[in-house]
Amino acid sequence: MPQKPPPAKLNDTAGRFEIAAATLAVVAIALHLVLRFAVPSATAAVADWPLFVALALGGLPLVVGLLGALARGQFGSDLLAGISIVASVLLGEYLAGTLVVLMLSGGQALEAFAVRRASAVLAALAGRLPSVAHRRVNGVLTDAPLDAVAVGDEVVIFPHEICPADGTVVEGHGTMNEAFLTGEPYEMAKAVGAAVISGAVNGASALTVRVDHLPTDSRYAKIMRVMQDAEQRRPRLRRLGDQLGAVYTPVAVGIALVAWAISGDPHRFLAVVVVATPCPLLIAIPVALIGAVSLAARRGIIIKDPAVLERVGRCKVAIFDKTGTLTYGKPSLAELVVAPGFDRADVLALVASLERYSKHPLAGAVLDAAALAKLPTQNASEVGEKPGQGLTGVVNGRAVRVTSRGKLPASDPAVIAGLPPEVGGMECVALVDGKLAGTFRFRDQARAGGKTFIEHLGRKHQFDRVLLVSGDRASESEFLAKQVGITEVFASQTPEQKLDIVRRETAKAETVFLGDGINDAPALTAATVGVAFGQDSDITAEAAGAVILDATLRKVDELLHISHRLRTIALQSAVGGMALSILGMTVAAAGYLPPVAGAVFQEVIDVLAVLNALRMAFPPKSLTDY
Numbered sequence: 001m002p003q004k005p006p007p008a009k010l011n012d013t014a015g016r017f018e019i020a021a022a023t024l025a026v027v028a029i030a031l032h033l034v035l036r037f038a039v040p041s042a043t044a045a046v047a048d049w050p051l052f053v054a055l056a057l058g059g060l061p062l063v064v065g066l067l068g069a070l071a072r073g074q075f076g077s078d079l080l081a082g083i084s085i086v087a088s089v090l091l092g093e094y095l096a097g098t099l100v101v102l103m104l105s106g107g108q109a110l111e112a113f114a115v116r117r118a119s120a121v122l123a124a125l126a127g128r129l130p131s132v133a134h135r136r137v138n139g140v141l142t143d144a145p146l147d148a149v150a151v152g153d154e155v156v157i158f159p160h161e162i163c164p165a166d167g168t169v170v171e172g173h174g175t176m177n178e179a180f181l182t183g184e185p186y187e188m189a190k191a192v193g194a195a196v197i198s199g200a201v202n203g204a205s206a207l208t209v210r211v212d213h214l215p216t217d218s219r220y221a222k223i224m225r226v227m228q229d230a231e232q233r234r235p236r237l238r239r240l241g242d243q244l245g246a247v248y249t250p251v252a253v254g255i256a257l258v259a260w261a262i263s264g265d266p267h268r269f270l271a272v273v274v275v276a277t278p279c280p281l282l283i284a285i286p287v288a289l290i291g292a293v294s295l296a297a298r299r300g301i302i303i304k305d306p307a308v309l310e311r312v313g314r315c316k317v318a319i320f321d322k323t324g325t326l327t328y329g330k331p332s333l334a335e336l337v338v339a340p341g342f343d344r345a346d347v348l349a350l351v352a353s354l355e356r357y358s359k360h361p362l363a364g365a366v367l368d369a370a371a372l373a374k375l376p377t378q379n380a381s382e383v384g385e386k387p388g389q390g391l392t393g394v395v396n397g398r399a400v401r402v403t404s405r406g407k408l409p410a411s412d413p414a415v416i417a418g419l420p421p422e423v424g425g426m427e428c429v430a431l432v433d434g435k436l437a438g439t440f441r442f443r444d445q446a447r448a449g450g451k452t453f454i455e456h457l458g459r460k461h462q463f464d465r466v467l468l469v470s471g472d473r474a475s476e477s478e479f480l481a482k483q484v485g486i487t488e489v490f491a492s493q494t495p496e497q498k499l500d501i502v503r504r505e506t507a508k509a510e511t512v513f514l515g516d517g518i519n520d521a522p523a524l525t526a527a528t529v530g531v532a533f534g535q536d537s538d539i540t541a542e543a544a545g546a547v548i549l550d551a552t553l554r555k556v557d558e559l560l561h562i563s564h565r566l567r568t569i570a571l572q573s574a575v576g577g578m579a580l581s582i583l584g585m586t587v588a589a590a591g592y593l594p595p596v597a598g599a600v601f602q603e604v605i606d607v608l609a610v611l612n613a614l615r616m617a618f619p620p621k622s623l624t625d626y
Contacts, residue, residue: 017061018105019105020058021057021058021059021061021062021101021105022058022101022102022105024053024054024057024058025054025058025098025099025101025102025105026102027050027054028050028051028053028054028098029050029051029054029095029098029099029102031050032047032048032050032051032095032098035047035050048094051094051095051097051098052094054098054101055085055089055094055097055098055101058101058105059085059089059097059098059100059101062081062082062085062101062104062105063082063085063086066078066079066081066082067082078104079249080248080249080252080253080273080276080277081100081103081104081277082104083253083273084096084097084100084270084273084274084276084277085097085100085101085104087266087269087270087273088100088270088274088595090266091266091267091270091595093267093270093595093596095596095599096270096274096595096596096598096599099274099596099599099600099603100274100277100599103277103599103602103603103606104277130146130161130162130164131145131146132144132145132146133145133146133149133153133155133164133165134155134156134157134158135148135149135153135154135155136154136155136156136208137153137154141156146164146165146215147215147216149164149165149211149214149215150211150214151211151212151213151214152210152211153210153211154170154208154209154210154211155167155208155209155211156206156207156208156209157196157202157206157207157208157209158202158206159174159202159203159204159205159206160201160202160203160204161201161202162199162200162201162202163176163196163197163198163199163200163201163202163209164198164215165198165209165211165212165213165214165215166195166196166197166198166211166212166213166217167195167196167209167210167211167212167213168193168194168195168196168209168210168212169190169191169192169193169194169195169196169207169208169209170192170208170209170210171192171207171208172190172191172192172205172206172207172208173190173191173192173205173207173379174189174190174202174203174204174205174206174207175188175189175190175202175203175204175205176188176190176196176200176201176202176203176207177200177201177203178197178199178200188200188357188358188363189356189357189358190207190357191357191379191380191381191383192381192382192383193381193382193383193384193393194357194383194384194385195212195384195385196209198215244574244575244578248276248578251582252272252273252276252581252582252585253273255272255276255582255585255586255589256268256269256270256272256273256276256585256589257269258589259271259272259588259589259590263591265591267594267595268588268589268591270595271588271589271593271594271595271598272585272588272589272598274588274595274598274599274602275581275584275585275587275588275593275598275599275601275602276581276582276584276585277581277599277602284570284573284574284577284606284609284610284612284613285570285573285574285613287573287610287613287614287616288566288569288570288573288613288616289306289309289310289566289570289616290306290617291566291613291614291615291616291617291618292306292309292562292563292565292566292616292617293306293309294617295562295616295617295618295619296309296546296558296559296562298619299555299558299562299619299623300548300549300550300555301546301547301548301549301555301558301559301562302546302547302548302549303545303546304544304545304546304547305545305546307545308529308530308545308546308563309562309563309566310563310566310567310570311510311528311529311563312512312529312531312546312559312560312563313461313560313563313564313566313567314510314567315463315509315510315511315512315528315529316462316463316464316465316509316510316511317463317464317465317466317467317505317506317508317509317510317511317512318457318463318465318466318467318511318512318514319466319467319468319469319501319502319505319511319512319513319514319523319527320466320467320468320469320486320513320514320515321469321470321498321513321514321515321516321520321523322444322468322469322470322471322472322476322477322480323444323470323472323516324515324516324533324551325447325514325515325516325533325551326446326447326450326468326480326484327444327445327446327447327480328444328445328447329444329516330364330365330444330445331362331364331365331426331442331443331444332365332368332369332442332443332444332445333365333366333368333369333440333441333442334441334442334443335440335441336348336369336438336439336440336441337420337438337439337441338437338438339418339435339436339437339438339439340418341435342432342437342438344438345373345375347430347432347437347438348366348369348370348373348375348438349370349375349376349377349378350395350396350398350400350430350432350437351366351400351402351430351437351438351440352366352367352369352370352375352377353377353378353379353380353395353396353400354380354383354391354392354393354395354400354402355367355391355402356377356380357380357383357385357391357393358385358391358402362426362428362440362442365442366440378395378396379395380393380394380395380400381393381394382394390402390403390404390407390428391403398432398433399432399433399434400430400431400432401430401431401432402428402429402430402431403428403429403431404427404428404429404473405419405422405427405429408429412434414436415431415435415436418436419436419439420439422475423441426441426442426443426444426472426473426475426476427439427440427441427442427475428440428442444476444480446480446483446484447552447553449553449554449626450483450484450553451483451484451485452626453484453553453556453557453626454466454484454485454486455485456557456625456626460625460626461560464509465488466486466488467486467488467489467490467501467505468480468481468486468488468489468490469490469493469498469501469502469523470489470490470491470492470493471492471493471494471498472491472492473491473492474489474491474492476491477489477490477491478491495520495521495522495523496522498520498522498523499522499523499526501523502523502526502527503526506526506527506528510528510529511527511528511529512527512528512529512530512531513526513527513529513530513531514531514532514533514556515530515532515533516532516533516551520532520543521543522543524543524544525543529545529546530543530544530545530546531544531545531546531547531548531556531559532544532546532547532548533548533551546559554624554626557623557624557625557626558623558624561623561624561625562623565616565620565623566616569612569613569615569616570613570616572612573609573610573612573613574609576608576609576612577605577606577608577609580605580608581602581605584598584601584602584605
């Protein structure tokens with residue numbers, strides 16, 4: 001099995017250091033001012049000592065970190081602050097340098113507060129599996145490490161334990177919860193012959209399972225490997241502050257160098273770069289982000305990575321999973337076409353008795369229909385669900401088989417000839433004692449307003465393309481796509497194939513992927529922005545950048561509008577602040593604004609920019625337009 005990764009601590013550690021550096025800078029400035037103006041006996045050198053400490057313990061690590069980022073080619077908006085700190089030390093302007101340390105560390109502390117902790121998705125995945133299996137050899141039960149379990153071994157899964165490997169039930173009768181993989185919150189009945197999958201949660205009865213695949217080859221392990229690969233290749237979002245800083249920083253440095261060259265006074269250079277310190281980028285944008293995160297939370301949208309708020313409004317390709325996103329995720333039996341010679345109630349009761357043991361999402365719809373008709377279900381034996389054969393078993397002495405139209409054997413033309421015409425949507429065929437008994441047709445209702453929502457994505461939010469990527473068969477996916485107005489459809493896709501599609505599309509344009517099951521987790525991670533629908537899967541929520549608790553398309557629209565509002569307010573604060581800074585740089589370059597006064601002027605700009613950024617926390621009259 002892939003090894004459980006250690007918990008990520010980087011963001012937490014960085015946040016604590018930046019808070020400590022900002023606190024140290026405040027204390028140092030206060031002590032300096034007290035020694036300078038309230039203690040007549042203190043010399044200027046003594047008054048500067050608190051500033052030396054702040055610059056050494058707070059400023060030096062910040063500068064080293066900036067140099068490391070610069071060496072890696074990461075050119076950010078905070079480079080000016082690093083230049084200001086170094087220049088202030090070289091020129092003996094320690095108070096100005098400490099003020100810059102306060103501005104830089106304070107802004108980064110706010111950023112660390114706004115940005116989520118590193119994703120714990122792999123730890124959550126690995127944590128689902130036990131470290132040992134209860135292996136039974138010659139009737140004796142012993143605990144064996146998971147790596148020691150071999151194909152053909154018999155393992156006992158105690159009540160409420162997690163299944164350690166893919167296998168087949170050889171003894172016992174109970175239920176398992178497989179929602180972590182299927183995305184459907186159903187309890188799957190298990191009897192002798194039923195297949196079980198690793199990671200499933202056992203019910204109230206012990207089951208003995210024959211291992212069919214090594215734990216390292218199980219379906220769960222494969223998803224973990226795909227997820228791990230996707231996590232390592234997660235797209236890096238270039239932040240708005242860095243984008244603006246890439247333009248602003250060279251301009252500011254250029255003005256400072258020209259002022260120095262013309263005047264011959266290096267203090268002019270320092271004064272300009274101190275005024276130019278991009279605090280509207282370092283502070284106002286994180287403040288606006290925090291306001292956006294708060295607003296989204298009040299609307300039932302949990303933002304796990306605030307960077308997605310900067311990018312989701314700029315995505316050009318929307319990729320939807322089918323079940324649970326564009327549909328309600330609750331298929332129902334729409335029609336049962338009974339073959340001649342069979343009774344509808346009899347066919348429904350037989351199939352429902354067998355579907356109790358199935359993990360297929362349609363099984364719940366059959367059971368609901370039988371319950372609605374008040375038909376009793378019976379125990380089944382010899383249950384099997386082998387690939388290519390569908391679901392088989394014996395109910396009350398009668399052989400029952402449930403499969404798809406395409407999996408019927410061509411050697412039985414009488415069965416095929418008796419099938420009703422194929423229609424769109426979901427379907428399965430039931431055979432009793434080898435004869436066609438009935439055709440079940442299902443509908444997973446499209447979400448209300450789905451077509452209007454898809455149409456308005458391009459009209460109001462400038463999406464160029466909308467894709468439907470589903471694990472369901474083509475007829476089901478295409479039927480829904482036609483209902484909601486999507487023309488690009490990818491059906492019968494495994495998690496690995498979904499991941500490949502998202503990577504391919506993301507390489508061409510920024511993408512947003514919406515899904516609700518653990519099988520969507522790799523795709524959620526690989527997209528520019530991943531949005532999880534609902535809260536049924538912790539794994540999906542960890543993989544996504546945003547989680548919509550009230551799974552409605554209206555909430556998706558609200559997320560897009562919050563993103564647009566954030567970008568507007570952040571740009572107002574940042575560009576307005578930079579414009580005022582350029583005005584201050586011009587005055588400093590002319591020699592009318594010394595370094596310390598420049599730092600104070602910059603703080604006034606910060607206050608104005610932050611006040612504007614705080615507007616983000618207050619919602620407009622409406623956050624949706626469809």
